[in-house]
Amino acid sequence: MAKHKKQCGFFDGIIQSCVCVSRSFENHLTLKNFSESTSSSSSVTVVSNSTNGASKSDVNEDVPPAIPQKTKRKTADRQLSPYDNVPDEKIGGELLVTCEKHQSSHHSVSNSTSISSSMIETDGSKPPPLPPKKKHIMAYMEMFGNCTHTNDQEFMRHSVHMVQSQYSTPLTQTITAGGMSSTQSCSFSHSSHLSNYSSSSHSSATRLHGHAVLGVPPRSDDRSPSPVLPPSPLSTTSTGGSSDGPPPALPPKQRPRRPSARSPPPAAVPPPVPRPPPSVLGDGESKPSSPVVKSLPDLLEHTTKNDEQNSNKASPCEDLMEMLNVDEYLLLKKTDEDGPDIRGGHIDALIIQATKATKNGVFMYQEAFLTTYRTFITPYDLISKLMRRYNYFYYQPDKKPRSREAFALIVRVVSDLTSLDLDKELQLKLMNFVQQLISCGELTLAKALRVKLLQRHEAKEMLSKYTNIVTSLSLNARNFTLFDFKSEQIAEQMTLLDAELFMKIEIPEVLIWAQEQNEERSPNLTMFTEHFNKMSYWARTKILTAENKDTREKYFTKFIKIMKHLRKINNFNSYLALLSALDSAPVRRLEWQKQVQEGLKEYCALIDSSSSFRAYRQALAETQPPCIPYIGLVLQDLTFVHIGNPNLLPDGSINFSKRWQQFNIVENMKKFNKATYTFKRQEKIINFFQSFNDYIGEDAMWKLSETIKPRGGKKLGH
Amino acid sequence: MSYAYLFKYIIIGDTGVGKSCLLLQFTDKRFQPVHDLTIGVEFGARMITIDSKQIKLQIWDTAGQEAFRSITRSYYRGAAGALLVYDITRRETFNHLTTWLDDARQHSNSNMVIMLIGNKSDLESRREVKKEEGEAFAREHGLVFMETSAKTAANVEEAFINTAKEIYEKIQEGVFDINNEANGIKIGPQHSPTNPSLPGAGGSSGSQGSGCC
Numbered sequence: 066m067a068k069h070k071k072q073c074g075f076f077d078g079i080i081q082s083c084v085c086v087s088r089s090f091e092n093h094l095t096l097k098n099f100s101e102s103t104s105s106s107s108s109v110t111v112v113s114n115s116t117n118g119a120s121k122s123d124v125n126e127d128v129p130p131a132i133p134q135k136t137k138r139k140t141a142d143r144q145l146s147p148y149d150n151v152p153d154e155k156i157g158g159e160l161l162v163t164c165e166k167h168q169s170s171h172h173s174v175s176n177s178t179s180i181s182s183s184m185i186e187t188d189g190s191k192p193p194p195l196p197p198k199k200k201h202i203m204a205y206m207e208m209f210g211n212c213t214h215t216n217d218q219e220f221m222r223h224s225v226h227m228v229q230s231q232y233s234t235p236l237t238q239t240i241t242a243g244g245m246s247s248t249q250s251c252s253f254s255h256s257s258h259l260s261n262y263s264s265s266s267h268s269s270a271t272r273l274h275g276h277a278v279l280g281v282p283p284r285s286d287d288r289s290p291s292p293v294l295p296p297s298p299l300s301t302t303s304t305g306g307s308s309d310g311p312p313p314a315l316p317p318k319q320r321p322r323r324p325s326a327r328s329p330p331p332a333a334v335p336p337p338v339p340r341p342p343p344s345v346l347g348d349g350e351s352k353p354s355s356p357v358v359k360s361l362p363d364l365l366e367h368t369t370k371n372d373e374q375n376s377n378k379a380s381p382c383e384d385l386m387e388m389l390n391v392d393e394y395l396l397l398k399k400t401d402e403d404g405p406d407i408r409g410g411h412i413d414a415l416i417i418q419a420t421k422a423t424k425n426g427v428f429m430y431q432e433a434f435l436t437t438y439r440t441f442i443t444p445y446d447l448i449s450k451l452m453r454r455y456n457y458f459y460y461q462p463d464k465k466p467r468s469r470e471a472f473a474l475i476v477r478v479v480s481d482l483t484s485l486d487l488d489k490e491l492q493l494k495l496m497n498f499v500q501q502l503i504s505c506g507e508l509t510l511a512k513a514l515r516v517k518l519l520q521r522h523e524a525k526e527m528l529s530k531y532t533n534i535v536t537s538l539s540l541n542a543r544n545f546t547l548f549d550f551k552s553e554q555i556a557e558q559m560t561l562l563d564a565e566l567f568m569k570i571e572i573p574e575v576l577i578w579a580q581e582q583n584e585e586r587s588p589n590l591t592m593f594t595e596h597f598n599k600m601s602y603w604a605r606t607k608i609l610t611a612e613n614k615d616t617r618e619k620y621f622t623k624f625i626k627i628m629k630h631l632r633k634i635n636n637f638n639s640y641l642a643l644l645s646a647l648d649s650a651p652v653r654r655l656e657w658q659k660q661v662q663e664g665l666k667e668y669c670a671l672i673d674s675s676s677s678f679r680a681y682r683q684a685l686a687e688t689q690p691p692c693i694p695y696i697g698l699v700l701q702d703l704t705f706v707h708i709g710n711p712n713l714l715p716d717g718s719i720n721f722s723k724r725w726q727q728f729n730i731v732e733n734m735k736k737f738n739k740a741t742y743t744f745k746r747q748e749k750i751i752n753f754f755q756s757f758n759d760y761i762g763e764d765a766m767w768k769l770s771e772t773i774k775p776r777g778g779k780k781l782g783h
Numbered sequence: 784m785s786y787a788y789l790f791k792y793i794i795i796g797d798t799g800v801g802k803s804c805l806l807l808q809f810t811d812k813r814f815q816p817v818h819d820l821t822i823g824v825e826f827g828a829r830m831i832t833i834d835s836k837q838i839k840l841q842i843w844d845t846a847g848q849e850a851f852r853s854i855t856r857s858y859y860r861g862a863a864g865a866l867l868v869y870d871i872t873r874r875e876t877f878n879h880l881t882t883w884l885d886d887a888r889q890h891s892n893s894n895m896v897i898m899l900i901g902n903k904s905d906l907e908s909r910r911e912v913k914k915e916e917g918e919a920f921a922r923e924h925g926l927v928f929m930e931t932s933a934k935t936a937a938n939v940e941e942a943f944i945n946t947a948k949e950i951y952e953k954i955q956e957g958v959f960d961i962n963n964e965a966n967g968i969k970i971g972p973q974h975s976p977t978n979p980s981l982p983g984a985g986g987s988s989g990s991q992g993s994g995c996c
Contacts, residue, residue: 597851
């Protein structure tokens with residue numbers, strides 16, 4: 066419950082924080098959808114022509130700029146504050162006009178303002194054309210999906226080009242025209258308009274929100290926060306929760322900007338550049354200590370100390386993130402040793418090493434780093450440090466690649482964020498960063514990052530929704546008995562349920578569990594284990610509550626048959642759950658036919674614990690996905706690795722060898738987390754399971770067992 | 784390595800009482816990296832000598848699997864000895880002893896030797912459970928009792944070895960049926976014709992007379 070609440074709260078937060086974004090997206094989206102029908106890229110003319118209601122409304126607000134927005138200018142566009150109600154045809158006409166003006170010259174400000182304000186007021190009555198936010202986001206994502214760039218790599222490449230090109234032509238409009246691709250140029254000009262617009266448009270109260278937002282995005286340089294998020298909700302929350310640099314800073318910054326905002330937006334971009342790092346840096350600095358401790362108490366306890374140590378002895382941490390070569394802070398394996406190169410090192414050095422994924426041999430390291438970094442640094446701090454590095458090298462033409470590498474890693478980190486990682490703070494931080502990117506003209510990068518961010522957000526949302534569905538499923542229909550279904554089908558349906566829960570488990574949860582057994586931080590894993598236990602108790606109950614010996618045996622045999630199928634389809638989880646039921650003391654001590662008993666032995670062999678489950682491990686190694694492994698063993702391995710290996714090396718740096726071990730263990734699990742089962746879901750059977758909630762307590766089981774066969778009987782089960 | 788007997792132990796108790804640390808301290812080795820996951824590593828095994836006989840202790844630690852409680856119970860069964868651990872700085876871990884004990888008694892064979900261990904004796908300043916309380920509980924339930932510190936290693940050896948001694952005595956007395964592997968005792972390879980390396984069900988040390996030692 067608590068979890069859910071949290072999620073909801075979180076979600077609200079996100080929504081709030083996203084409001085501006087989504088709003089801005091809305092324009093974008095509508096535009097996009099719109100344009101999609103015609104063509105993907107943004108041609109000004111197309112947009113203007115379109116008479117689509119939604120698009121119009123959006124356009125109205127932004128009137129002048131509206132057209133180009135599609136690709137690049139998300140922030141600017143979305144401003145449409147009040148969900149865009151569509152104006153009338155005449156609006157369209159005006160739009161056209163404005164657009165034309167737009168194209169011809171940049172100073173449509175006065176016109177646009179007047180238009181927009183009037184429109185809004187008139188629009189009020191119209192039904193909101195836009196679907197609920199979520200849809201917007203989805204639409205937005207779709208649009209991006211259709212967008213020019215298909216994969217991250219391309220983004221990256223583009224980004225590099227952009228960076229370079231921009232750098233070469235550092236200033237203002239020239240960028241738009243020259244450095245940017247055709248699509249981009251449009252958006253840029255648009256943005257400039259917007260900013261002008263916004264600055265001048267303060268007059269109408271209703272509009273204010275939209276305007277503020279509008280104006281902000283383009284220029285927010287160092288302090289992206291303000292623009293992206295309306296200061297009110299976010300700043301308050303963030304400050305309340307824990308340190309948050311940005312919020313407080315925002316208000317002041319915005320003001321100063323405004324005047325300058327006047328200047329063409331592109332021009333504005335470079336100026337902020339000069340000292341973006343400081344701002345980001347500031348954030349990073351302030352956060353690390355408090356939030357870290359808060360969010361990862363056990364995990365980071367030692368690490369934090371060590372970190373301090375390091376900083377004292379080695380060098381100021383900050384410097385490390387700005388260094389090109391950090392090899393001296395890494396502990397490499399000795400030449401005669403086997404295994405991976407990197408054995409340990411200063412946190413920052415490890416991070417920097419992870420940015421060098423393109424280098425030979427670093428790829429696996431990066432994977433291991435991404436899988437395990439949470440055991441020594443929070444996602445928030447990691448991202449902060451990377452941002453700092455990005456910013457630091459951004460302004461050094463010859464070292465741009467370092468900046469790019471840092472960015473690439475940020476994207477990776479973001480795309481691997483779990484639902485729990487993505488809290489308000491982090492969300493805010495990333496939004497701000499996106500904002501910063503936009504204001505620096507790094508639209509492609511901004512897009513790449515934002516897409517990832519939205520995906521994570523979406524995933525999180527889906528998760529909570531899904532959970533609800535699952536729990537609500539189990540109603541009615543209990544006329545069936547286990548014998549009404551084929552063993553094979555039962556096995557398949559059990560597997561579908563398992564798979565559903567298994568897929569939800571996020572690797573970091575597993576790592577965390579092995580270290581601190583915190584149910585709140587490993588919610589999906591907890592659900593999974595609970596499911597396992599329930600299945601087992603459910604099966605015991607079925608057997609023990611059977612009305613007579615024959616039925617009992619029938620159940621016992623049926624479960625064995627089901628296990629046989631479970632084994633066939635590589636569902637070790639349910640297999641073990643049932644086995645643990647048949648093998649449980651209250652069941653096992655009853656007298657069973659020799660035959661039945663012997664049959665069970667064979668099944669037990671699979672999980673014989675000798676040599677640390679050698680039989681099972683071997684079976685697993687020979688298994689091809691899809692498969693659902695027994696996670697208890699993964700947890701046990703991780704627990705031993707955790708207890709048996711120190712977090713830190715004697716010199717206080719991170720013991721990365723331990724992380725390699727953890728990585729290897731969870732990799733094995735990851736492999737199975739991807740493939741899916743294709744059985745058809747049969748509601749009849751699923752309903753029959755009743756989520757396996759129908760079981761009696763252990764005491765009751767014992768009582769039944771002893772009623773069936775009084776204690777003191779000489780025979781043990783065997 | 785050859786041994787006369789193999790005793791299986793389990794370590795039970797609440798999460799965080801230091802079960803695995805005790806084991807680690809006793810077996811005196813870091814848990815080795817598991818590079819090839821198909822090769823199981825016996826985490827908690829160590830040879831000791833009792834009555835000039837080599838005895839291999841194989842300690843089964845369910846750490847990490849506690850959440851799968853429906854399955855961990857089944858590990859009790861094949862154990863000759865159990866270390867029931869609580870944390871002297873956390874009263875609740877002491878309060879849960881009864882539950883653990885019931886569990887163990889229900890699921891294991893009745894001859895299992897259970898040693899009660901109050902761990903973390905190095906944290907005297909934070910002690911919440913008096914030593915006398917532990918002693919009283921042990922007396923009441925017929926357990927052997929000891930306070931240990933997995934951190935300083937105080938009494939750790941003794942805890943494991945004393946338990947082994949009790950088991951050994953029971954064997955001498957003929958209380959344990961050493962031919963039934965479900966009792967957690969195996970006769971060493973050189974004492975038995977069967978192949979003990981066979982995992983699980985097949986590995987019973989079989990037909991050989993019990994009188995070998």
